[in-house]
Amino acid sequence: MNSRTIEHQNTTIRIGFGYDIHRLVKGKPLYLGGVKIKFKKGMLAHSDGDVLLHAICDSLLGAAGLGDIGIHFPNSDKKFKNISSLILLEKTHNLIKKLGYKIENIDSMVIAEQPKISSYIENMKSKISKILKTKNISIKATTNEGVGNIGKGKAICAYAVCIIKNGKYD
Numbered sequence: 001m002n003s004r005t006i007e008h009q010n011t012t013i014r015i016g017f018g019y020d021i022h023r024l025v026k027g028k029p030l031y032l033g034g035v036k037i038k039f040k041k042g043m044l045a046h047s048d049g050d051v052l053l054h055a056i057c058d059s060l061l062g063a064a065g066l067g068d069i070g071i072h073f074p075n076s077d078k079k080f081k082n083i084s085s086l087i088l089l090e091k092t093h094n095l096i097k098k099l100g101y102k103i104e105n106i107d108s109m110v111i112a113e114q115p116k117i118s119s120y121i122e123n124m125k126s127k128i129s130k131i132l133k134t135k136n137i138s139i140k141a142t143t144n145e146g147v148g149n150i151g152k153g154k155a156i157c158a159y160a161v162c163i164i165k166n167g168k169y170d
């Protein structure tokens, strides 16, 4: 048992944390939480640049002790070019399932000055829930109050935390 593992009555509970940021540029579509968002700019990235899904993937990989998203889906690999991050999320889920873990819950936060994304959140949750087989997905959104590069609208970032535990889905 390492320091990140808590064992209690044969239940292993592990916490994970993830963060991601991408620059906003003209001429690219904007995807957040697997949903295409109407906006004049999109993410500069090798994949579709979905910061929310990337943060969630990183939290799940971290919780399972599997490193980070760059190890599993390197941006030097052509097969991940413009890939939907929903596919990366599914692959990540498969990796943690293989180790015998299931997701207990995920909480996340998107920080974007623009566009307003609150009206898209239910749709994001349903896309993510379908892949991760849990309804315990929380997505929150805020602005950066005009501060720094995110506040100036140059980038969007996301944070995610998750709890996974040993066990299988029903």
Ligand code: ZN
Residues within 6 Å of the ligand: 020, 021, 022, 045, 049, 050, 051, 054
């Ligand atoms: Zn990313």
